[in-house]
Amino acid sequence: MKNASPRWFTSSYSENGGVCVEVATNLAASHGTVPVRDSKTPTGPSLAVSAEAWTTFVAMTRH
Template identity: 65%
Template sequence: MTTETPRWYKSSYSNNGGACVEVATNLAPTHGTVPIRDSKNPTGPTLTIPATAFTTFITSIKTEDLGGTP
């Protein structure tokens, strides 16, 4: 397995409000996962989810289809 350094970024929509998460999508092609962390605690724990689940989540947000009742 190759060792890669996550390149963390947060959405430009975050407006530096402090309640943000950062993602490292650069690991998706080689590892098949997307790490997520709290931007206020960059040395804290990360949540790692499958890249396919992350893609589905982002697509749902963009299409405003989060599976809730209308």
Template identity: 60%
Template sequence: MSKAHDLSGADWITSSHSTGDGGQCVEVARNLAGSGGIVPVRDSKKPNHPALIFETRAWSTFTDSLRG
């Protein structure tokens, strides 16, 4: 069963690599990584839809693999 997370304090940011032309963009709320240990990710075109929730360590592994 999934756990509900309070995302009301999420500070959503868009990647600096986003094109800004309404393309394929995601938003990430990194400010919840410290207190909640989660990194929410959502579709920038559908901000009212549910976000995907990643554990901080899983998100770090993912982003590190992209940089590598």
């Protein structure tokens, strides 16, 4: 397995008010997780959400 670094991004739907989360979906296929962090504290902790849970979350927010 190749070691990969998270490629963080903020949703284009986020307003520029600084109250956002960033995600790194590039690790979903290789690691089975989607890291999530607070955009105001990029060097702080992140959560590792399972790729399945992230997919479900995104699908539920679209309804």
